[in-house]
Each structure stands twice: as C-alpha cells, then as structure tokens.
Amino acid sequence: MKLNDTIVALATPSGAGAIAVIRVSGPDAIKIVAPLFKAKSKKDLAEQATHTIHLGNVMDGERTIDEVLASVFRAPKSYTGEETVELSCHGSPYIQQEIIQLLIRKGCRSAEAGEFTLRAFLNAKMDLSQAEAVADLINSENAASHQMAMQQMRGGFSNEIQKLREELLNFASLIELELDFAEEDVEFANRDQFRDLVSRIQTVLKRLIDSFATGNVLKNGIPVAIVGEPNVGKSTLLNSLLNEERAIVSDIAGTTRDTIEDEMSIGGVGFRFIDTAGIRETKDVVESIGIKKTFEKIGQAQVVVYLVDSSQIAVNRERLQEVRVEIEKIKNKFPQKPLLIIANKTDRLADEEIENLKAKLEDISSHAERAEFLLLSAKTNLGVEELKDRLLEFVNTGALRNSDTIVTNSRHYAALLKALEEINKVEDGLNAGLSGDLLAIDIRQALHHFGEITGEITNDDLLGNIFANFCIGK
Ligand code: GDP
Incomplete structure (x- = not known):
C-alpha cells in the first residue's frame, strides 16, 4: 500500500454545481498547492496553520483559473491523517478539470476509489468497520x-x-x-x-x-406486500402514501399484473411496498402465475397488507366469504406474519354500512393470528395517517430507539x-x-x-474489495 505520494480528486459529484471541492492529500499536499495559490492576503499558503481557510486565486503560470477558498489541514489533524488541502472552487466541470489537471502536472496522482478513507484507516484515524460505515453514511437514504x-x-x-x-x-x-x-x-x-x-x-x-x-431490513427498507384484487385501489393507496402519482392508476381490472416496488420513508424508517396481483382463484394462466408470484412476495415481506373494496364486501356476501377464505389461505401459509386487512373506498359507504362492515372485519381478524383491520379511503386520504402509524408499530423499531448496536x-x-x-x-x-x-x-x-x-487482521485483497465500493474522492 503506497502512502508516500500525494493524491487528488474531486470530492463533490461530477457535473456542474454552485461549488465543487477538490481534495489533495499526502506528504506534499501543501507544498504542491502553495505555489499555485495566490492568496488575497499575499500570505504564503505553505506557512499557514492547520484548520485555516484562505481566499485566493489558483494560477496556472500567469493565467488565473478560478477564485477559490483553500482549507489547510496539517498532519495528523486531517481526515486522512496526512497533510491536506481542500480547494472549494466554482462548480463548473471545466474549472474542476483544469485545476485537477494542473495539480497532476505538478506532481499529484489521481486518487483511486475510497483512497482518502483507505489512508485514514492505514493512518489509524479509524478502524475498518468505521471506514466501512463512512460508505454506508454516504449511501444512507x-x-x-x-x-x-x-x-x-x-x-x-x-x-x-x-x-x-x-x-x-x-x-x-x-x-x-x-x-x-x-x-x-x-x-x-x-x-x-x-x-x-x-x-x-x-x-x-x-x-x-x-x-x-x-x-439489514432497516438498511434496505422494510418489505410490505400489498395483496388485493385488481381495482380495489392498491395503486391509489400507494399514491396517497407517496403523495405523488408514481404508480399508474387505471379502471381496467387486472392492470397490476407485474409487481411494482415503491420505496418511501415513513417516520424515518424506509419501507418497500411490493404491489402484487392478488390471490383470486382463476383459470387464466397469466393470472395463476401472478398468484404464485404473490405468495412468493408475501414470503419475502415483513408485513402483509390485504386490501379489499369495502363497497363490494359491504353488500356482497359471497365476496365477503371469498375474503375470509383468502385470509385463511395467507394465514395458513404464513401464520406469524403480521397481516393488516384494509377496507378501502369507505367514502362510498353510509354510516350504518360502515358499522356493519366493522363487525364483519372484527370477526374475520379475530379468527386469524396477528391480524388487524383498518377502514380507509385512499381517495380522500381518510385513515392513511393511521395506516402509517400501524406500519411503524408492526415493525420492531425498538432496536433503533435504544442505543443497541x-x-x-x-x-x-x-x-x-x-x-x-x-x-x-x-x-x-x-x-x-x-x-x-x-x-x-x-x-x-x-x-x-x-x-x-476491526481491521487488525487484514490483507490487500480485502482492503481492495472494501474500498473499491467507495466513490472516488472519499
Ligand atoms: P388497483 O388495480 O388495485 O391498483 O386499483 P386502482 O388504484 O387502479 O383503483 C381502481 C379504481 O378505484 C380507480 O378508479 C380509483 O380511482 C378508485 N379508487 C381507489 N381508491 C378509492 C377510494 O378510496 N374511494 C373511491 N371512491 N375510489 C377509489
């Protein structure tokens, strides 16, 4: 592992921005930047103390490339533990490249992915698991x-x-x-x-x-399977959870044949909603493949949301019986998986119909383990906040609230x-x-x-693997 050269890279995303930050780290970082930097104060950058910021121009000979802020960090008091300069320049890709190319001509080498953090690890600024957490932090959503x-x-x-x-x-x-x-x-x-x-x-x-x-579940989002017949309002519900029209809403039954995934953050926890094709008995080949898929998705989910159209089951006894049977099927296969029965479209029901429906759903859920029900209208948003609360309750976020690792x-x-x-x-x-x-x-x-x-025991292959997953400039 080479630590004796000085590396440079863009630390901010590539492309235009208001400001871009170019990082230089290594034994000669300050020595290389100082002659190229003409401070407004006329002071020599090479003489400046650690943790100071200076306004000035980056010069390529007589030509001014940009007016920048140069931050000086002296070893070992920097992220990498080495001499470091960070140049905050104007965020034009042209300026960024001009400055980086100039620094390379003057003796810097282009940093590899994760090399700044690798150096921080090798200089004992952090252990290996902490270095890996830096990548997770950058990716946290x-x-x-x-x-x-x-x-x-x-x-x-x-x-x-x-x-x-x-x-x-x-x-x-x-x-x-x-x-x-x-x-x-x-x-x-x-x-x-x-x-x-x-x-x-x-x-x-x-x-x-x-x-x-x-x-793992919290990092990647908690998978929630949404099961229901076509047209019961799965897409509408996802939309109102998302507050934007992402899934396509349509009136044609059976349009949600393929599974769609939507990710969103509820109460600071990531959820992944998996839209399924439902499990209605059918002779249609495509649909029965869909049912198999639905069961697979339920298997992978942490929570199941079973959606019904309340205006159907409130008036149709057969439909209600079908719902009962489908819930039994899910529960037989996945007895321990939390199931939330949602009666959607309650805006279409009169008050007494709602009371009636409540009693029926109470009866169904009381016969199943870990099942609850909720009345909702995806159209008017009634019950959507309650749904968010219930989802958070289902998930064991206790581990997050206390400080357990x-x-x-x-x-x-x-x-x-x-x-x-x-x-x-x-x-x-x-x-x-x-x-x-x-x-x-x-x-x-x-x-x-x-x-x-922690990295006391390591080898170059392992380090190579870990740091290759970083972005360049970190
Ligand atoms: P999906 O096939 O289960 O995804 O169902 P959609 O979300 O496409 O909804 C089917 C139809 O039901 C659309 O016309 C929606 O506008 C309508 N719909 C969905 N939710 C509600 C609701 O809460 N109340 C009413 N009245 N209509 C709804």
Whole structure:
C-alpha cells in the first residue's frame, strides 16, 4: 500500500454545481498547492496553520483559473491523517478539470476509489468497520440507515468487539504461558473467570448476530406486500402514501399484473411496498402465475397488507366469504406474519354500512393470528395517517430507539458467525477439560475473526474489495 505520494480528486459529484471541492492529500499536499495559490492576503499558503481557510486565486503560470477558498489541514489533524488541502472552487466541470489537471502536472496522482478513507484507516484515524460505515453514511437514504451508519462510524460496534478481543487476548497469553511451564502443572488462567468471559462473549456475539436481520431490513427498507384484487385501489393507496402519482392508476381490472416496488420513508424508517396481483382463484394462466408470484412476495415481506373494496364486501356476501377464505389461505401459509386487512373506498359507504362492515372485519381478524383491520379511503386520504402509524408499530423499531448496536454489514456478520463458532469450540474444550495448547488454537481462531472486523487482521485483497465500493474522492 503506497502512502508516500500525494493524491487528488474531486470530492463533490461530477457535473456542474454552485461549488465543487477538490481534495489533495499526502506528504506534499501543501507544498504542491502553495505555489499555485495566490492568496488575497499575499500570505504564503505553505506557512499557514492547520484548520485555516484562505481566499485566493489558483494560477496556472500567469493565467488565473478560478477564485477559490483553500482549507489547510496539517498532519495528523486531517481526515486522512496526512497533510491536506481542500480547494472549494466554482462548480463548473471545466474549472474542476483544469485545476485537477494542473495539480497532476505538478506532481499529484489521481486518487483511486475510497483512497482518502483507505489512508485514514492505514493512518489509524479509524478502524475498518468505521471506514466501512463512512460508505454506508454516504449511501444512507433515510433516518434509520443514517442513524445506524452514524453509530457504527462513531465506533459503537468496534469498541465492543475491541474490548472483548483484548480480554480474550489476555487469556490466550496466560494459557500460552502455562505451556511454557507444562511440567509444573500450573494454571495461570483462572478457568472459572475464563468460562465467565466465554459466556459474556457468546452473549454479545449472539446479540450482534441477531441484530443483523433487523439491521439489514432497516438498511434496505422494510418489505410490505400489498395483496388485493385488481381495482380495489392498491395503486391509489400507494399514491396517497407517496403523495405523488408514481404508480399508474387505471379502471381496467387486472392492470397490476407485474409487481411494482415503491420505496418511501415513513417516520424515518424506509419501507418497500411490493404491489402484487392478488390471490383470486382463476383459470387464466397469466393470472395463476401472478398468484404464485404473490405468495412468493408475501414470503419475502415483513408485513402483509390485504386490501379489499369495502363497497363490494359491504353488500356482497359471497365476496365477503371469498375474503375470509383468502385470509385463511395467507394465514395458513404464513401464520406469524403480521397481516393488516384494509377496507378501502369507505367514502362510498353510509354510516350504518360502515358499522356493519366493522363487525364483519372484527370477526374475520379475530379468527386469524396477528391480524388487524383498518377502514380507509385512499381517495380522500381518510385513515392513511393511521395506516402509517400501524406500519411503524408492526415493525420492531425498538432496536433503533435504544442505543443497541445493529450490525448491517454482511462481512461483519460472516466474521461474527465464525467467531461464535470458534468461541463455542472453546467452551466445549473447557467443559471437556481440554489441555491448554488445544484451547489456545481455538482462542487464536476466534481472535482472528474479531480482528477481521476491526481491521487488525487484514490483507490487500480485502482492503481492495472494501474500498473499491467507495466513490472516488472519499
Ligand atoms: P388497483 O388495480 O388495485 O391498483 O386499483 P386502482 O388504484 O387502479 O383503483 C381502481 C379504481 O378505484 C380507480 O378508479 C380509483 O380511482 C378508485 N379508487 C381507489 N381508491 C378509492 C377510494 O378510496 N374511494 C373511491 N371512491 N375510489 C377509489
């Protein structure tokens, strides 16, 4: 890994903007920029203190390229830990390229994807899991994923792993010390204390491993399947949730044959709504493929919203019976999946019809596990806010509100699983009275997997993989 050269890249998105930021980092960053920068104050940039900002012109010989602000950060007090200058220039792609090309001619190299953050990691400004959180933070699109990335970047997760790793390392050394005194049959590592540590580690690992399911769902959006016959108002409901006309609304029954996904943030949590074709019994081949798909989508969803047209079931007993049967079908297949029955188009009903309908739906939902109902009108928005509240209740967002650490990264998840496997072996070994040398092997393995998460143990391939997913300039 080369750290002795100076790199440059555009840190803001490419294209025109009001301002663009060009980052320069490396041992010669200030030395390279200073002669090209003519400060309004006439001061030499190379003489300036860390964390200062200067107004001036970037000069290519006699030619002024742009008037910019130069921010100076001196090693090690910068993001990368190196000498750094950030030039805020006018956001024309032409100006950006002129300045970057000039800096390259004067000795900078074009930064690779994620190289600034890679340098921050190599200079011990952050550990590997924190560096990975930087990428998540940049990609976060809602309050939940933002909060998880922020927490990881601040080191919540790696601090915990780091502490356990140190304790475990301590025991590993004591056990290995025993090996040197094998003939004397001494125990430096207190086995009871060690057992206690192993059990604490198991608890923490299990909690972190379990959090992955929640973390993953929150990061990618909670999948909600919307099931209902054509024309009951699925698209209209999605639109009123979205507050914009994204899905196509039409009067022709069966237009929602293919599944559409809509993402939106409700109460700071990302949701993914999966529009399905419903599960009405049919002989039509295309429709029956649709039904199979619907069940697949229900399987993948965290919550099922079953939508009916209340103006139909309020007057049509057969239709109501069909609804009952369909809900039974869903519940037979997915008994534990929360199901919300929504009676839409209530704006078409008279008050007494609504009361009547309520009683019927109460009856249906009381016969099914984890089922609730809600009266709604997608057209007038009546009940839509209530629907949002109910969706948030269904989802276990408790983990987000308290400060428990949530694992969102599949690389960490894999390492945690392997670490737990090894720790379980250590426990078995302890119970079987295994000799110190054999225990030490499994402990070292567990330590290895801990180290993989925080980056104590790493290799160029792994780093290459992780940082290649970053954007250039970060
Ligand atoms: P989908 O096939 O389930 O997606 O149904 P659409 O959203 O396309 O709606 C079918 C028809 O029902 C459209 O004409 C909508 O305007 C109408 N519709 C949807 N929701 C309501 C509602 O709450 N009240 C009334 N009166 N009409 C609705």
